[in-house]
Amino acid sequence: DAGVIQSPRHEVTEMGQEVTLRCKPISGHNSLFWYRQTMMRGLELLIYFNNNVPIDDSGMPEDRFSAKMPNASFSTLKIQPSEPRDSAVYFCASSSRLAGGNEQYFGPGTRLTVT
Amino acid sequence: SQQGEEDPQALSIQEGENATMNCSYKTSINNLQWYRQNSGRGLVHLILIRSNEREKHSGRLRVTLDTSKKSSSLLITASRAADTASYFCATALIQGAQKLVFGQGTRLTINP
Numbered sequence: 001d002a003g004v005i006q007s008p009r010h011e012v013t014e015m016g017q018e019v020t021l022r023c024k025p026i027s028g029h030n031s032l033f034w035y036r037q038t039m040m041r042g043l044e045l046l047i048y049f050n051n052n053v054p055i056d057d058s059g060m061p062e063d064r065f066s067a068k069m070p071n072a073s074f075s076t077l078k079i080q081p082s083e084p085r086d087s088a089v090y091f092c093a094s095s096s097r098l099a100g101g102n103e104q105y106f107g108p109g110t111r112l113t114v115t
Numbered sequence: 116s117q118q119g120e121e122d123p124q125a126l127s128i129q130e131g132e133n134a135t136m137n138c139s140y141k142t143s144i145n146n147l148q149w150y151r152q153n154s155g156r157g158l159v160h161l162i163l164i165r166s167n168e169r170e171k172h173s174g175r176l177r178v179t180l181d182t183s184k185k186s187s188s189l190l191i192t193a194s195r196a197a198d199t200a201s202y203f204c205a206t207a208l209i210q211g212a213q214k215l216v217f218g219q220g221t222r223l224t225i226n227p
Contacts (some may be wrong), residue, residue, distance in 0.1 A: 043158075
């Protein structure tokens with residue numbers, strides 16, 4: 001299995017621009033998570049989906065952030081408009097209840113820099 | 116406040132020594148997991164211990180869980196330079212829940 005795939009790996013953009021991060025979970029996994037990691041705040045859960053349905057988006061910082069999961073193999077996290085404080089590494093992770101546990105498998109992350 | 120809090124925040128030891136990291140949490144859990152993160156990479160699952168288990172082993176890893184004290188420890192024996200990474204504990208609060216609550220992590224440095 002290829003594991004969780006994220007793109008792009010690095011993104012540098014100017015303040016005010018729209019940013020779209022993409023994630024392909026492990027095939028067969030029914031839960032998908034978006035995290036943000038910074039030195040100051042550590043690893044924060046932004047939103048997670050079960051069976052393509054958003055379950056908990058309480059971690060989404062503000063309305064500038066939105067996430068979608070149109071099907072079981074694809075999710076996006078969009079920031080519009082982006083701000084310098086959004087600079088962080090964004091991770092996508094997936095898990096499968098059917099596998100008997102809830103271990104999460106993380107992608108390599110997208111390092112976002114907003115100037 | 117954090118559900119899982121690791122202690123210490125940073126640990127530096129010599130290669131070959133054992134490394135012990137601790138995690139405390141606040142509410143009842145279904146299971147507790149440990150993850151490793153190498154610099155610039157995603158987290159990697161290491162081991163899961165359920166609330167009705169007290170100890171679990173995986174290779175050079177030993178995890179203990181004390182639900183009465185709401186704490187867990189991760190022991191890495193005979194450490195190697197490649198063990199240098201950040202280690203996170205994560206708790207699952209209810210059975211069947213896919214959501215995990217991660218702590219802030221312990222930064223482990225193994226000196227050759």
